[in-house]
Amino acid sequence: MSESVAPVITKRRADQDDAAKAAVVSVTSTTRLWRRFSLLLAPVLIVALALVLWFYYQSLGVGTTAQIQVSSALDWDTKLRPQLTQHLTIAFWSTLLVIAIAVPLGVLLTRSGVRKIGPAVLTVANSGQALPAYGLLIIFLALLGQGARTVIVALVVYAILPVLRNTMVGLDSVDRSTLEAGRGMGMTRLQTLLRIELPLAVPVIVAGIRTAMIINIGMATLAFLIGGGGLGITINSGLKLNQDPVLLVGAIMVALVALTFDWLGALAERFLHPRGL
Amino acid sequence: MAVEPKIRLDHVSKVYPGTDTPAVSELTLDIDPGEILVLVGPSGCGKSTTLRLINRMIEPTGGRIYLDGDDVTDVNPDQLRRRIGYVIQQIGLFPHQTIAENVATVPKMLKWEKKKISARVDELLDMVGLDPRVYGGRYPKELSGGQAQRVGVARALGADPSIMLMDEPFGAIDPITRESLQNEFLRLQDELRKTIVFVTHDIDEAIKMGDRIAILGKQSVVHQADTPERILAYPVDDFVRSFIGAGTAMKGLAFERVGDLDLAPFDGPNGNGESGAEPTGTITADATLYEALEEMLRTADGKTIVLDDSGEPAGVVELSHLSDALRTAQDEARRHYDELEAAS
Ligand SMILES: Nc1ncnc2c1ncn2[C@@H]1O[C@H](COP(=O)(O)OP(=O)(O)O)[C@@H](O)[C@H]1O
Numbered sequence: 283m284s285e286s287v288a289p290v291i292t293k294r295r296a297d298q299d300d301a302a303k304a305a306v307v308s309v310t311s312t313t314r315l316w317r318r319f320s321l322l323l324a325p326v327l328i329v330a331l332a333l334v335l336w337f338y339y340q341s342l343g344v345g346t347t348a349q350i351q352v353s354s355a356l357d358w359d360t361k362l363r364p365q366l367t368q369h370l371t372i373a374f375w376s377t378l379l380v381i382a383i384a385v386p387l388g389v390l391l392t393r394s395g396v397r398k399i400g401p402a403v404l405t406v407a408n409s410g411q412a413l414p415a416y417g418l419l420i421i422f423l424a425l426l427g428q429g430a431r432t433v434i435v436a437l438v439v440y441a442i443l444p445v446l447r448n449t450m451v452g453l454d455s456v457d458r459s460t461l462e463a464g465r466g467m468g469m470t471r472l473q474t475l476l477r478i479e480l481p482l483a484v485p486v487i488v489a490g491i492r493t494a495m496i497i498n499i500g501m502a503t504l505a506f507l508i509g510g511g512g513l514g515i516t517i518n519s520g521l522k523l524n525q526d527p528v529l530l531v532g533a534i535m536v537a538l539v540a541l542t543f544d545w546l547g548a549l550a551e552r553f554l555h556p557r558g559l
Numbered sequence: 560m561a562v563e564p565k566i567r568l569d570h571v572s573k574v575y576p577g578t579d580t581p582a583v584s585e586l587t588l589d590i591d592p593g594e595i596l597v598l599v600g601p602s603g604c605g606k607s608t609t610l611r612l613i614n615r616m617i618e619p620t621g622g623r624i625y626l627d628g629d630d631v632t633d634v635n636p637d638q639l640r641r642r643i644g645y646v647i648q649q650i651g652l653f654p655h656q657t658i659a660e661n662v663a664t665v666p667k668m669l670k671w672e673k674k675k676i677s678a679r680v681d682e683l684l685d686m687v688g689l690d691p692r693v694y695g696g697r698y699p700k701e702l703s704g705g706q707a708q709r710v711g712v713a714r715a716l717g718a719d720p721s722i723m724l725m726d727e728p729f730g731a732i733d734p735i736t737r738e739s740l741q742n743e744f745l746r747l748q749d750e751l752r753k754t755i756v757f758v759t760h761d762i763d764e765a766i767k768m769g770d771r772i773a774i775l776g777k778q779s780v781v782h783q784a785d786t787p788e789r790i791l792a793y794p795v796d797d798f799v800r801s802f803i804g805a806g807t808a809m810k811g812l813a814f815e816r817v818g819d820l821d822l823a824p825f826d827g828p829n830g831n832g833e834s835g836a837e838p839t840g841t842i843t844a845d846a847t848l849y850e851a852l853e854e855m856l857r858t859a860d861g862k863t864i865v866l867d868d869s870g871e872p873a874g875v876v877e878l879s880h881l882s883d884a885l886r887t888a889q890d891e892a893r894r895h896y897d898e899l900e901a902a903s
């Protein structure tokens with residue numbers, strides 16, 4: 283009996299699908315426009331900010347007319363450049379490690395055998411981020427001692443959640459019927475993972491990586507607390523010396539790094555997005 | 560009986576983990592080479608489970624499955640599936656791949672040469688009525704439901720498997736498109752002669768598509784497995800009777816052609832004596848008895864004139880022909896089942 287009404291139901295569902303699809307299309311087309319616009323706008327803002335910083339820095343007369351404290355704190359070759367390098371190194375390695383750990387872990391936790399423990403692992407990863415960043419740094423300082431390496435480990439723990447969660451969500455949201463069809467045609471589990479699941483999950487995973495990267499760039503500002511260096515030193519000197527120019531230069535440099543890498547992340551998201559979606 | 564069955568299910572059972580009642584219980588069924596066997600039954604009766612057992616998407620908990628006489632539990636399931644086409648209702652095209660890439664899936668896995676693959680893809684798309692130059696480079700989201708399922712069928716035919724498993728392939732497609740997909744598929748099957756197990760819950764689709772139909776009850780218990788004609792003429796039990804629904808016997812008329820009857824002689828231009836009535840209807844010899852009946856109802860006349868190729872009256876079908884045909888079909892089916900029973 284219920285069989286006879288089934289076609290009607292599927293029909294109606296198809297109609298709803300069409301309506302829903304139309305809504306989604308209009309939303310995605312406006313967001314896509316906006317995204318394209320912001321992809322072009324971001325570098326303009328970044329360059330403008332960099333120019334402002336450059337002129338401001340020139341106007342300070344570092345090494346010549348500026349106060350000795352300011353000149354010393356803002357010296358390019360002995361302070362700013364090495365700090366920038368440290369900052370980027372910390373952000374780079376912590377992000378790379380997060381990817382290297384969280385993506386395979388996310389893949390593993392979405393395989394049929396271990397799927398059940400996924401939520402538990404997410405809870406643990408969540409607790410890494412629930413702790414105050416400062417506390418986390420101190421805990422790892424106690425465990426591993428001073429230095430950039432400790433900072434990197436702490437940042438990995440702190441930033442693993444978005445990548446792990448997005449990897450799992452991205453893989454889980456792949457339409458089951460494509461997997462059923464793939465398996466039905468004789469794809470091995472590895473082939474369905476590499477050719478279907480991962481390519482389809484890439485946009486979501488990359489979004490998570492972008493979030494982790496921005497977290498790491500921001501958090502690297504705290505690295506100086508446990509002797510890890512980074513641009514945090516300059517900001518901190520500005521505060522301690524009560525010298526606004528030092529504080530400003532440090533803060534704007536961190537902002538520039540963050541904006542630049544966020545833009546690069548957006549570019550990656552855009553170009554790694556599979557065609558046809 | 561002489562030919563070896565292409566697929567043999569021998570007391571196959573499946574109990575899903577965590578459930579007590581089997582989804583499929585002791586199913587025994589032979590499927591001959593080149594036939595379309597339709598599994599039809601209410602939803603939840605285990606049709607999909609049965610299909611998935613055949614290509615080992617799931618493993619049986621009891622019984623044996625043979626393809627070409629070989630026990631399939633002995634072969635690597637991934638290798639096995641590349642030799643069996645599988646089409647599902649949700650189609651499951653890969654959204655990030657073009658239509659051509661989708662269709663090339665199995666040949667690519669089998670490591671065919673590039674040239675051979677692209678020739679095969681073009682051939683397959685042509686076969687299902689899609690121009691490869693127009694559709695090959697498109698993505699699945701750019702297709703209608705009917706076109707997407709054509710691609711689904713083409714993709715399943717990738718490496719020319721001799722067996723196709725189709726799980727309600729046209730179930731989610733609007734009735735008009737479904738009708739044309741069914742017709743095209745039957746035409747394709749005339750050429751390809753695949754061994755097809757076709758699942759549906761729609762008895763009319765089963766009657767249309769099946770060389771044979773297996774009517775399944777709960778847990779894939781086979782209530783009746785036979786040609787559509789015989790099932791319509793002689794449903795073996797109440798379950799089958801209620802499943803095939805009202806007007807069954809009349810549906811059976813669609814399987815016989817007027818040309819095969821012993822026609823009554825044609826006497827006079829219009830057999831209808833009463834003046835003012837509709838003239839007697841006419842049909843051609845290749846019309847079905849169902850069409851003859853329709854014509855009789857339309858003209859409110861107990862007969863219909865049959866025209867030969869040159870349009871000349873060749874004889875007359877009368878109502879009695881139809882009731883005779885129904886009775887003969889029923890008698891034949893009953894005799895068939897009596898013999899079966901006597902033999903067992
Ligand atoms: N993976 C599964 N795990 C547990 N039970 C299942 C699973 N798949 C199907 N079933 C159950 O097995 C029965 C048969 O399902 P299915 O073969 O899909 O029926 P049909 O295709 O005829 O609608 C149903 O009762 C269904 O709930």
Ligand SMILES: [Mg+2]
Nearest residue numbers: 606607608726
């Ligand atoms: Mg089903």
